[in-house]
Amino acid sequence: MSVAITIRNAVKIYGKNIVIPDLSVEIKEGEFFTLLGPSGCGKTTLLRMIAGFNTIEGGEFYFGDKLVNELNPAKRNIGMVFQNYAIFPHLTVRQNVAFGLRTRKLSTEEIRTRTDEFLELMQISEYADRLPEKLSGGQQQRVALARALVIQPDVLLMDEPLSNLDAKLRVEMRSVIKEIQNKLNITTIYVTHDQEEAMAVSDRIAVMNRGVIQQIGSPQVLYQRPANKFVAGFIGKTNIITRALVPQENTSKLLISDSYAIDMPVIHHQERKQVLVSIRPEDFQIVEDTEGMAATVNDSIFLGLMTNYFVTLETGERADIIQESTINSIYSKGSTIRLQVNVEKINVFSEDGAKNLLLEE
Amino acid sequence: MNQLKKKRTPLEVWNIIGLSILLLYVLFLVQPLFNLLKSSVVDNEGGLTLAHFKKFFSQKYYISTLANSFKVSIAVTFFSLLIGVPLAYFYNLYEIRGKKGLEILIILCSMSAPFIGAYAWILLLGRQGLITKTIEAILPITVPRIYGFNGIVLVLVTRLFPLVFLYVSGALKSIDNSLLEASENLGCTGLNRFFKVVMPLCMPSILAAALLVFMRSMADFGTPLLIGEGYRTFPVEIYNQYVGETSVNHNFAAAISVVAILITALVFILQKFLANHYRFSINSLHTIERKKIHGIKNILIHLYAYLLVFISMLPQLYLFYMSFRNTSSSGSVFTKGFSLNSYRIALKRMSSAIPNTLFIGGISVLVVLFLAVLVSYLVVRRRNVVTSTIDSISMLPYIIPGSVVGIALVITFSKQPMVLTGTVTIMIIAMIIRRIPYTIRSSVAILQQIPMSVEEAGISLGASKLYTFFRITVPMMKNGIISGGILSWITIITELSTSIILYTSHTVTLTLSIYIFVVRGTEGPAAAMATILTLFTTISLIIFIKVSDGKEMVM
Numbered sequence: 001m002s003v004a005i006t007i008r009n010a011v012k013i014y015g016k017n018i019v020i021p022d023l024s025v026e027i028k029e030g031e032f033f034t035l036l037g038p039s040g041c042g043k044t045t046l047l048r049m050i051a052g053f054n055t056i057e058g059g060e061f062y063f064g065d066k067l068v069n070e071l072n073p074a075k076r077n078i079g080m081v082f083q084n085y086a087i088f089p090h091l092t093v094r095q096n097v098a099f100g101l102r103t104r105k106l107s108t109e110e111i112r113t114r115t116d117e118f119l120e121l122m123q124i125s126e127y128a129d130r131l132p133e134k135l136s137g138g139q140q141q142r143v144a145l146a147r148a149l150v151i152q153p154d155v156l157l158m159d160e161p162l163s164n165l166d167a168k169l170r171v172e173m174r175s176v177i178k179e180i181q182n183k184l185n186i187t188t189i190y191v192t193h194d195q196e197e198a199m200a201v202s203d204r205i206a207v208m209n210r211g212v213i214q215q216i217g218s219p220q221v222l223y224q225r226p227a228n229k230f231v232a233g234f235i236g237k238t239n240i241i242t243r244a245l246v247p248q249e250n251t252s253k254l255l256i257s258d259s260y261a262i263d264m265p266v267i268h269h270q271e272r273k274q275v276l277v278s279i280r281p282e283d284f285q286i287v288e289d290t291e292g293m294a295a296t297v298n299d300s301i302f303l304g305l306m307t308n309y310f311v312t313l314e315t316g317e318r319a320d321i322i323q324e325s326t327i328n329s330i331y332s333k334g335s336t337i338r339l340q341v342n343v344e345k346i347n348v349f350s351e352d353g354a355k356n357l358l359l360e361e
Numbered sequence: 362m363n364q365l366k367k368k369r370t371p372l373e374v375w376n377i378i379g380l381s382i383l384l385l386y387v388l389f390l391v392q393p394l395f396n397l398l399k400s401s402v403v404d405n406e407g408g409l410t411l412a413h414f415k416k417f418f419s420q421k422y423y424i425s426t427l428a429n430s431f432k433v434s435i436a437v438t439f440f441s442l443l444i445g446v447p448l449a450y451f452y453n454l455y456e457i458r459g460k461k462g463l464e465i466l467i468i469l470c471s472m473s474a475p476f477i478g479a480y481a482w483i484l485l486l487g488r489q490g491l492i493t494k495t496i497e498a499i500l501p502i503t504v505p506r507i508y509g510f511n512g513i514v515l516v517l518v519t520r521l522f523p524l525v526f527l528y529v530s531g532a533l534k535s536i537d538n539s540l541l542e543a544s545e546n547l548g549c550t551g552l553n554r555f556f557k558v559v560m561p562l563c564m565p566s567i568l569a570a571a572l573l574v575f576m577r578s579m580a581d582f583g584t585p586l587l588i589g590e591g592y593r594t595f596p597v598e599i600y601n602q603y604v605g606e607t608s609v610n611h612n613f614a615a616a617i618s619v620v621a622i623l624i625t626a627l628v629f630i631l632q633k634f635l636a637n638h639y640r641f642s643i644n645s646l647h648t649i650e651r652k653k654i655h656g657i658k659n660i661l662i663h664l665y666a667y668l669l670v671f672i673s674m675l676p677q678l679y680l681f682y683m684s685f686r687n688t689s690s691s692g693s694v695f696t697k698g699f700s701l702n703s704y705r706i707a708l709k710r711m712s713s714a715i716p717n718t719l720f721i722g723g724i725s726v727l728v729v730l731f732l733a734v735l736v737s738y739l740v741v742r743r744r745n746v747v748t749s750t751i752d753s754i755s756m757l758p759y760i761i762p763g764s765v766v767g768i769a770l771v772i773t774f775s776k777q778p779m780v781l782t783g784t785v786t787i788m789i790i791a792m793i794i795r796r797i798p799y800t801i802r803s804s805v806a807i808l809q810q811i812p813m814s815v816e817e818a819g820i821s822l823g824a825s826k827l828y829t830f831f832r833i834t835v836p837m838m839k840n841g842i843i844s845g846g847i848l849s850w851i852t853i854i855t856e857l858s859t860s861i862i863l864y865t866s867h868t869v870t871l872t873l874s875i876y877i878f879v880v881r882g883t884e885g886p887a888a889a890m891a892t893i894l895t896l897f898t899t900i901s902l903i904i905f906i907k908v909s910d911g912k913e914m915v916m
């Protein structure tokens with residue numbers, strides 16, 4: 001049985017180091033929720049607070065409507081998958097999976113059938129009687145998952161579970177994880193620093209930086225309407241340039257270059273203000289038109305479907321551009337091109353990068 | 362508000378265990394040491410005095426025992442390093458024939474009680490010694506005598522260089538082969554490479570080994586007692602003052618003991634200080650590959666290794682031979698031919714030695730392991746004031762000479778409310794105290810290899826803390842624990858300096874029985890018991906090697 005998780009005003013302090021100053025989040029029942037952020041931002045810390053392995057210096061943690069702050073980790077009914085799998089090396093695969101059932105004092109018969117069920121589900125039945133040291137990383141990961149899930153936990157916690165696998169296996173295992181989560185419909189909190197992985201598996205993602213949640217949203221929202229400069233830079237690639245925004249009647253004019261300005265649905269009352277414009281590489285368009293800003297091609301990489309250009313804008317900034325490859329025209333080094341931007345898709349942040357002006361009503 | 366609630370953590374099971382262990386330490390270690398200290402500063406009427414210390418430092422004779430001890434320890438440390446470091450280097454860098462057997466023999470050299478070596482060397486090189494007489498009969502020279510400084514150093518070096526070998530081998534095994542290849546690429550080879558690359562990398566281990574050798578030679582008293590003759594060392598003086606036939610002065614013995622502890626503590630601190638200068642971590646992916654070498658170099662290396670082992674094993678081999686020689690019915694005179702007489706006499710006169718050894722050794726090892734595993738867990742996983750205190754206290758016996766442990770225990774447990782002197786219990790307690798620091802260190806090392814997350818996995822699956830500890834942590838430590846136990850077993854059954862102060866006729870062990878036979882001049886039975894002891898240690902060592910499977914050895 002799955003539960004919703006509510007965290008209110010969580011605080012975590014190590015000595016004098018405030019790792020999490022004040023964090024609130026609500027995770028819905030059955031949701032695949034990911035904590036994403038750079039290394040050292042406090043993801044593991046938060047996850048271990050939820051699991052009960054870290055002390056809580058402030059705030060409330062609820063599973064459903066039950067306050068769990070003081071609840072012993074053994075009694076929280078969580079399934080946990082660790083970065084290094086934490087498989088018990090002296091127990092066979094079957095004994096590993098059955099461990100949590102044993103502590104719950106189920107009948108031998110029930111332990112047997114449930115263990116079998118999950119060995120089957122994770123496709124590790126054939127290794128059931130082996131010791132884990134003989135298994136590959138991917139297989140160990142499956143054992144860890146089976147062991148965490150067989151106890152029918154209220155919530156599944158995973159801390160960078162794929163980081164010890166090679167690239168190919170990582171992609172394979174993440175779809176296994178996603179599939180199982182869908183099937184069992186269990187509330188899942190997943191920690192990773194890899195934005196691509198987060199996008200691939202999550203229903204919703206919380207982007208964290210320095211112990212503070214920057215934005216919570218679906219992968220699509222985070223990518224298309226990042227709440228601030230940090231999220232824009234962390235999720236996918238983007239070019240950030242500083243430009244002036246001049247008020248019009250119901251909109252504002254964004255002056256991209258001397259000869260190129262676009263209308264943005266942003267209202268403000270100053271005469272003219274500096275803003276940060278975030279343009280993703282694919283939101284530039286190379287045009288034959290005369291309108292647009294000029295740029296010089298420094299280098300290009302042909303990637304097959306797409307071609308990546310590194311350019312210097314006429315205003316001096318460097319930018320990454322990605323375009324669908326066409327048969328005839330790869331712009332050579334040193335050539336001058338003209339660029340327009342996809343007005344709908346670009347984002348405009350306040351000068352300090354703290355907020356997205358397009359998200360303000 | 363929430364924060365306040367956190368502070369009052371319930372008395373969880375590990376806290377109770379921690380407090381109980383601390384209590385044991387206070388009762389059986391801190392209290393005796395305190396009593397020793399007290400005893401060193403009171404006079405016969407019970408008044409406070411520093412007279413004992415004054416006496417010690419004002420008389421040339423006592424100072425000279427101290428100086429002698431230092432001379433011996435420095436010489437032994439120097440020669441052990443001189444012999445042991447190259448041996449480890451050759452052993453790990455070059456292909457040596459029969460290297461597995463050689464290693465077992467090297468370790469075996471370190472595992473007999475030193476006084477047995479001393480005794481055998483007297484039989485070989487003493488006034489009436491076999492080698493002495495043979496040589497002097499053939500050649501017109503006088504063989505230099507073994508008694509005194511030279512003999513002590515010879516006996517201790519042949520017994521302690523294996524420690525250097527083991528420590529340095531351990532360090533060499535953790536050096537990545539690419540480091541050696543890199544230095545070779547840069548044109549640094551041979552001796553140059555040894556001094557510029559290998560030695561510095563092994564420095565922490567060399568220092569640790571040097572400390573251990575120094576402490577062992579400082580504390581050993583069986584050797585100087587037997588072979589020292591006029592050459593008095595410090596521990597012999599403590600012993601004589603305590604149980605000596607002539608002038609027994611317990612308070613003075615206590616005072617000398619305190620001086621001994623201070624000195625070893627100083628050496629310990631000095632070593633720690635030096636070791637901090639050489640701390641670095643190496644992660645080795647490819648351990649050093651042994652190279653095959655040819656020609657004269659190859660022969661010299663083999664000769665060096667095997668000759669060294671042969672010389673060090675010589676005492677045990679000779680005793681083995683002597684044990685089968687025919688003896689008179691008293692056991693003190695050898696007669697023609699061979700027989701099992703010595704064994705018969707030995708086992709008849711000291712019938713309880715073997716059962717005592719098994720009982721005292723067995724119980725001590727079990728308790729040591731049990732406590733060491735708990736302490737290591739507390740120290741590694743539950744750091745707090747109590748466990749840090751335990752951690753520091755538990756290292757105390759490391760710097761206390763064995764005879765001092767014995768004296769402190771006698772002072773404390775010979776009066777009400779706890780009279781233990783003369784019992785098997787006090788022998789067991791002494792053995793536990795002597796051995797526990799080493800076993801704790803090795804358990805800590807094992808535990809640090811086990812990631813915390815494995816235990817957390819157990820707890821998150823609903824297991825209690827104790828269940829997780831006994832079902833997950835302990836089984837994962839199992840191999841390390843067993844090999845640590847065997848090593849403790851070997852050191853305990855060959856222990857002399859503490860047990861000689863504590864034993865009575867009911868608690869004679871194998872090692873003690875050898876000592877008694879030697880002192881009584883019954884050579885055959887002494888050799889027989891020594892051979893039995895060697896058999897015990899050899900079997901234990903072989904089991905150890907099977908269990909530990911090439912892992913490092915913490916002595």
Ligand SMILES: Nc1ncnc2c1ncn2[C@@H]1O[C@H](COP(=O)(O)OP(=O)(O)O)[C@@H](O)[C@H]1O
Nearest residue numbers: 014017019037038039040041042043044045046
């Ligand atoms: N046990 C601890 N003691 C002190 N500081 C810690 C401890 N664990 C984590 N930290 C600190 O908390 C911060 C967040 O760490 P962590 O949660 O592990 O980051 P993440 O998992 O996002 O990489 C880091 O600055 C780290 O140094």
Ligand SMILES: [Mg+2]
Nearest residue numbers: 040043044045
């Ligand atoms: Mg982390």
